[in-house]
Amino acid sequence: MMQPKPVPTPDPLDLEAFRRNAHALVDWVTDYLAGLGARPVREPVEPGEVRAKLPEDAPELPEPFDAVLADLDRVVVPGLTHWQHPGWFAFFPAQTSPPAVLGELAAAGIGVQGMLWATSPASTELESHVLDWLVDLLDVPQSWKTTGPGGGVLQAGASTATHTAMVVARELCRERTGAPAEKMVAYTSNQAHSSLEKGAKLTGFGHIRLLDVDADFAVRPAALTEAIEADRRDGLVPAFLGSNVGTTGTAAVDPLRELGEIARAEQMWHHVDAAYGGSAMICEEFRHHHDGLELVDSYTFNPHKWLATNLECSVMWVADRRPLIDTLSVVPPYLRNPASESGQVIDYRDWHAPLGRPFRALKLWFVLRSFGAEGLRRMIRSHVGWARGLADRIDGNPRLERIAPVHFALVSFVHRDGNEATDALAADINADGRFYVTPSEIDGRRFVRISVGSTWTTKDDVDALWDLIEASA
Amino acid sequence: MMQPKPVPTPDPLDLEAFRRNAHALVDWVTDYLAGLGARPVREPVEPGEVRAKLPEDAPELPEPFDAVLADLDRVVVPGLTHWQHPGWFAFFPAQTSPPAVLGELAAAGIGVQGMLWATSPASTELESHVLDWLVDLLDVPQSWKTTGPGGGVLQAGASTATHTAMVVARELCRERTGAPAEKMVAYTSNQAHSSLEKGAKLTGFGHIRLLDVDADFAVRPAALTEAIEADRRDGLVPAFLGSNVGTTGTAAVDPLRELGEIARAEQMWHHVDAAYGGSAMICEEFRHHHDGLELVDSYTFNPHKWLATNLECSVMWVADRRPLIDTLSVVPPYLRNPASESGQVIDYRDWHAPLGRPFRALKLWFVLRSFGAEGLRRMIRSHVGWARGLADRIDGNPRLERIAPVHFALVSFVHRDGNEATDALAADINADGRFYVTPSEIDGRRFVRISVGSTWTTKDDVDALWDLIEASA
Numbered sequence: 001m002m003q004p005k006p007v008p009t010p011d012p013l014d015l016e017a018f019r020r021n022a023h024a025l026v027d028w029v030t031d032y033l034a035g036l037g038a039r040p041v042r043e044p045v046e047p048g049e050v051r052a053k054l055p056e057d058a059p060e061l062p063e064p065f066d067a068v069l070a071d072l073d074r075v076v077v078p079g080l081t082h083w084q085h086p087g088w089f090a091f092f093p094a095q096t097s098p099p100a101v102l103g104e105l106a107a108a109g110i111g112v113q114g115m116l117w118a119t120s121p122a123s124t125e126l127e128s129h130v131l132d133w134l135v136d137l138l139d140v141p142q143s144w145k146t147t148g149p150g151g152g153v154l155q156a157g158a159s160t161a162t163h164t165a166m167v168v169a170r171e172l173c174r175e176r177t178g179a180p181a182e183k184m185v186a187y188t189s190n191q192a193h194s195s196l197e198k199g200a201k202l203t204g205f206g207h208i209r210l211l212d213v214d215a216d217f218a219v220r221p222a223a224l225t226e227a228i229e230a231d232r233r234d235g236l237v238p239a240f241l242g243s244n245v246g247t248t249g250t251a252a253v254d255p256l257r258e259l260g261e262i263a264r265a266e267q268m269w270h271h272v273d274a275a276y277g278g279s280a281m282i283c284e285e286f287r288h289h290h291d292g293l294e295l296v297d298s299y300t301f302n303p304h305k306w307l308a309t310n311l312e313c314s315v316m317w318v319a320d321r322r323p324l325i326d327t328l329s330v331v332p333p334y335l336r337n338p339a340s341e342s343g344q345v346i347d348y349r350d351w352h353a354p355l356g357r358p359f360r361a362l363k364l365w366f367v368l369r370s371f372g373a374e375g376l377r378r379m380i381r382s383h384v385g386w387a388r389g390l391a392d393r394i395d396g397n398p399r400l401e402r403i404a405p406v407h408f409a410l411v412s413f414v415h416r417d418g419n420e421a422t423d424a425l426a427a428d429i430n431a432d433g434r435f436y437v438t439p440s441e442i443d444g445r446r447f448v449r450i451s452v453g454s455t456w457t458t459k460d461d462v463d464a465l466w467d468l469i470e471a472s473a
Numbered sequence: 474m475m476q477p478k479p480v481p482t483p484d485p486l487d488l489e490a491f492r493r494n495a496h497a498l499v500d501w502v503t504d505y506l507a508g509l510g511a512r513p514v515r516e517p518v519e520p521g522e523v524r525a526k527l528p529e530d531a532p533e534l535p536e537p538f539d540a541v542l543a544d545l546d547r548v549v550v551p552g553l554t555h556w557q558h559p560g561w562f563a564f565f566p567a568q569t570s571p572p573a574v575l576g577e578l579a580a581a582g583i584g585v586q587g588m589l590w591a592t593s594p595a596s597t598e599l600e601s602h603v604l605d606w607l608v609d610l611l612d613v614p615q616s617w618k619t620t621g622p623g624g625g626v627l628q629a630g631a632s633t634a635t636h637t638a639m640v641v642a643r644e645l646c647r648e649r650t651g652a653p654a655e656k657m658v659a660y661t662s663n664q665a666h667s668s669l670e671k672g673a674k675l676t677g678f679g680h681i682r683l684l685d686v687d688a689d690f691a692v693r694p695a696a697l698t699e700a701i702e703a704d705r706r707d708g709l710v711p712a713f714l715g716s717n718v719g720t721t722g723t724a725a726v727d728p729l730r731e732l733g734e735i736a737r738a739e740q741m742w743h744h745v746d747a748a749y750g751g752s753a754m755i756c757e758e759f760r761h762h763h764d765g766l767e768l769v770d771s772y773t774f775n776p777h778k779w780l781a782t783n784l785e786c787s788v789m790w791v792a793d794r795r796p797l798i799d800t801l802s803v804v805p806p807y808l809r810n811p812a813s814e815s816g817q818v819i820d821y822r823d824w825h826a827p828l829g830r831p832f833r834a835l836k837l838w839f840v841l842r843s844f845g846a847e848g849l850r851r852m853i854r855s856h857v858g859w860a861r862g863l864a865d866r867i868d869g870n871p872r873l874e875r876i877a878p879v880h881f882a883l884v885s886f887v888h889r890d891g892n893e894a895t896d897a898l899a900a901d902i903n904a905d906g907r908f909y910v911t912p913s914e915i916d917g918r919r920f921v922r923i924s925v926g927s928t929w930t931t932k933d934d935v936d937a938l939w940d941l942i943e944a945s946a
Contacts, residue, residue, distance in 0.1 A: 029582030079595025104581035109502030122552025
């Protein structure tokens with residue numbers, strides 16, 4: 001008689017082996033983070049180099065975890081750009097922190113899928129609760145709480161939140177005007193994040209207007225009024241306005257109140273992309289940038305940028321949840337359940353495009369409790385203070401010129417000798433290996449973008465960066 | 474003189490504290506998984522019960538991790554529906570496994586954001602490589618490899634992949650016909666997942682046709698032809714066909730070749746939603762369901778359903794990557810870089826709607842190596858075998874009637890006494906506490922859906938479930 005095949009070893013489901021392997025990986029992760037400062041921010045690697053280290057075929061039989069762990073050092077780390085490096089001044093930060101990593105581990109281990117309240121009540125209720133906490137911490141309108149007419153939901157990212165808002169705007173505009181999407185117009189700053197343009201494309205808006213900005217790169221309300229008038233003359237229909245609190249190029253802030261009044265008069269959906277700037281609002285001294293929030297229909301910011309929480313974690317608030325749910329609710333029989341039908345619970349599947357959802361609120365909860373609001377304010381204020389110090393030094397250097405105000409912790413500047421000198425300066429900084437900054441361009445002018453905000457950056461790192469800038473300039 | 478404020482304690486950035494806390498959490502996760510079988514699948518919890526345990530305001534000062542960890546037991550676990558429970562037979566599985574949890578921990582600790590090749594080459598190259606491995610493991614067309622004209626990308630979920638495919642379909646249709654989205658039609662089975670309908674809404678398709686199915690719940694090709702003819706007469710434009718390999722209701726499989734030929738003749742984009750069924754294709758005995766894949770433009774399946782990989786992890790393949798990238802590429806100055814401009818690398822930001830992306834390939838790589846292809850085949854075959862055994866027992870019971878073939882590991886059946894008896898049976902099973910099954914409905918007929926596929930389910934669990942069914946029926 002045939003014997004049943006033995007379970008292959010090592011058995012990937014052996015929980016005691018998991019315990020040992022996880023302990024080993026915890027030590028690896030701790031040592032990785034502790035050792036980051038000694039590595040170059042960007043590992044030198046050519047296209048194809050990582051793949052060349054991998055076997056052509058997937059393994060047929062189980063490999064021991066030691067081999068996998070060893071390959072983190074052999075294959076993965078030498079192919080990384082280290083976003084958590086203390087010398088990370090590029091793009092915006094994608095912050096993680098020890099409490100957030102713990103939250104990710106807990107969520108992965110628990111492994112629930114909170115598409116409905118009923119499919120894990122704690123997932124839904126913790127999410128609602130923590131996002132209501134943030135309403136208070138950021139002092140946004142109380143009506144945005146889930147206990148009011150609005151509510152918060154965790155989206156994968158601000159791109160997704162913005163796209164979702166656009167779809168709701170399109171449906172409301174269609175109901176109101178009967179216009180096809182091809183006739184609808186979305187408006188935003190010519191400084192807006194690429195996700196506005198991408199979102200408009202995904203949504204099928206026929207037109208997007210990238211509006212003129214003032215000297216501080218904030219949208220001129222007159223530019224919006226003029227664009228609307230021209231579009232109306234052409235038989236088009238304004239449907240969506242995207243305002244910005246912290247643009248990607250220079251962290252500019254649009255005048256929310258003036259733009260919001262225009263949007264309201266035109267019955268457009270008014271969405272705020274505060275992906276970067278929103279986290280700063282945990283400190284009251286930045287909240288003047290929020291004037292006019294009562295004229296906003298939806299708002300998004302990313303704790304995964306600057307609130308110490310791992311990707312993916314983006315907050316989306318709506319002032320009124322009904323149009324969102326009306327647009328996105330599709331209920332097949334297998335999702336029907338008594339709790340949903342009671343109307344007493346939130347089913348987050350109706351608040352975003354995907355159905356399935358991981359337990360993202362857990363890491364945000366871990367972060368808020370482990371830092372405390374005061375710990376997060378301290379972090380934000382440190383970054384902003386260091387960025388302003390850097391700006392002062394730039395202002396004091398005759399070869400350099402700042403091109404935008406430092407509202408938050410992003411400093412944008414040029415070399416006065418022109419584009420070539422600016423690009424050479426950025427290249428010098430990045431060639432050093434200790435730091436990574438982003439070269440960019442605005443109105444044909446090349447500039448250097450320094451975003452202070454890695455979890456692990458210290459004042460010493462910013463000082464050392466300045467020394468290098470001064471020497472290179 | 475003022476002294477600087479001391480860092481609050483506990484310091485959330487203390488790495489040695491992280492090491493200790495993470496070790497404690499590893500033990501907690503291991504014990505949670507080991508103890509799951511002794512808990513009810515669904516904790517008894519009323520709406521609002523979880524929130525009532527949480528303080529009204531966020532903490533101002535840092536809390537020790539011990540307090541957070543204790544609240545996993547006090548607040549979180551008693552509010553969970555345990556998707557990883559061995560008695561999980563509801564919906565589809567959302568599988569995790571020890572190697573995948575390790576992969577999540579590693580990705581969270583490394584914390585890179587792979588929107589561009591340049592922002593972490595290992596993230597992009599590992600993803601391409603592992604998805605190319607899967608082309609071989611599932612024996613889908615070789616041209617779907619990233620080394621060919623197509624390629625694979627990890628999406629958050631099948632909903633997202635399907636929506637992305639629809640947007641590409643809409644843009645291609647618009648270019649080809651000039652029709653507005655309102656005139657376009659998407660076609661799929663009346664058994665398709667709700668994400669098809671939701672995706673069509675998000676995309677702005679004016680029409681979706683939910684096609685008639687045969688006795689096995691597979692789309693009748695004639696139904697597609699008839700629908701197209703009627704729509705053409707009405708001046709509408711066929712734009713998208715969604716075929717299914719494993720529908721949500723009964724895991725039905727549509728005839729890909731016949732439908733694909735019609736789609737091709739109509740120049741429609743042909744997308745396959747194999748969210749559930751795709752994983753089974755790692756075993757050759759299921760691949761007859763794949764006949765006709767060369768007539769497919771895009772395909773999605775979820776390792777986070779049935780390939781032992783944590784949420785979120787959904788594979789999307791395209792036969793030709795150019796229309797996908799042409800549709801989704803928006804390149805602002807701050808994302809330009811020499812590697813992208815060389816054309817030698819993949820920038821996955823152009824392959825999906827979001828910009829930012831976590832390092833999802835890591836967990837899939839951990840899983841493929843830790844199980845080996847053979848370990849994954851063994852798991853799939855166990856689940857399918859147990860499901861067929863259950864089906865045989867149902868077929869042998871005069872009170873029960875199976876309503877669909879068992880192509881994979883989903884068994885759908887009714888009580889012969891009618892809807893009330895069927896619902897009562899499902900309620901009995903779920904009231905027991907050891908198991909969770911999904912009551913659903915098809916053509917007005919209530920049925921019980923049993924999806925075998927939890928990572929931790931054993932034959933004994935399936936036998937015990939049968940004993941309960943038999944006793945309750």
